[in-house]
Amino acid sequence: MHLQTERLVLRLPRLDDAEALVDAVSDPETMRYIGDGSTTDLAGARRTIGKWLARWAESGLGQLAVERREDGAFLGRAGFLVWDREEWRIGSRPELGERAEVEIGWTLLRRHWGHGYATEAALALRDWALGEAGLTRLISLIQHGNERSVRVAEKLGERYERDVEVMGMRTRLFALGQAPARVTRAA
Numbered sequence: 001m002h003l004q005t006e007r008l009v010l011r012l013p014r015l016d017d018a019e020a021l022v023d024a025v026s027d028p029e030t031m032r033y034i035g036d037g038s039t040t041d042l043a044g045a046r047r048t049i050g051k052w053l054a055r056w057a058e059s060g061l062g063q064l065a066v067e068r069r070e071d072g073a074f075l076g077r078a079g080f081l082v083w084d085r086e087e088w089r090i091g092s093r094p095e096l097g098e099r100a101e102v103e104i105g106w107t108l109l110r111r112h113w114g115h116g117y118a119t120e121a122a123l124a125l126r127d128w129a130l131g132e133a134g135l136t137r138l139i140s141l142i143q144h145g146n147e148r149s150v151r152v153a154e155k156l157g158e159r160y161e162r163d164v165e166v167m168g169m170r171t172r173l174f175a176l177g178q179a180p181a182r183v184t185r186a187a
């Protein structure tokens with residue numbers, strides 16, 4: 001998977017991206033609205049990228065590294081995460097089937113905020129997802145207070161739908177495309 005925009009290249013992550021990603025995952029301000037807000041170190045950054053690669057293998061969807069074309073700088077990550085829309089836990093498309101809800105998300109290294117890079121990456125991913133990948137709906141799960149992220153979601157055409165409880169936290173669900181009818185788990 002490889003996408004190019006005016007200023008960016010989106011490519012599959014590599015384990016050695018951890019050396020740049022660590023600047024994001026070790027920064028409390030960047031991690032403030034991600035999960036429980038905890039930070040990690042280089043080994044944690046490597047584990048994160050390992051998980052991203054495993055999710056690509058499981059679901060044919062996942063996170064991409066965002067690079068600046070001009071100088072090849074690693075700016076952050078943007079991509080997809082598959083959720084169980086009944087229980088709001090991370091899963092895979094084969095396992096969840098119709099219960100799968102695909103999230104589009106983004107994180108940039110703090111020094112690269114404020115240039116429109118997240119929106120530029122997310123617009124390309126949205127178009128790929130709704131085009132080539134054949135998806136009809138995308139969501140973004142955004143914690144209360146994360147207004148920068150809301151601005152990106154709204155620029156994609158996502159609208160606030162409802163609050164959901166994700167890992168014990170009330171979280172805003174933004175979405176593009178129609179909500180599916182409720183699917184209940186087979187007995």
Ligand SMILES: CC(C)(COP(=O)(O)OP(=O)(O)OC[C@H]1O[C@@H](n2cnc3c(N)ncnc32)[C@H](O)[C@@H]1OP(=O)(O)O)[C@@H](O)C(=O)NCCC(=O)NCCS
Pocket residue numbers: 029030031033034105106107108109112113114115116117118119120141142143146148149151152
């Ligand atoms: C969420 C996050 C990716 C948003 O980053 P961002 O840089 O604010 O978002 P964008 O890349 O879309 O940039 C938009 C800003 O760039 C400005 N900008 C500058 N040049 C621009 C250009 N050429 N094109 C578009 N926007 C430009 C815009 O005016 C806008 O600034 P504003 O929000 O102050 O109005 C970033 O804050 C982040 O990594 N946060 C931590 C991780 C996180 O919370 N992720 C989301 C979890 S749900």
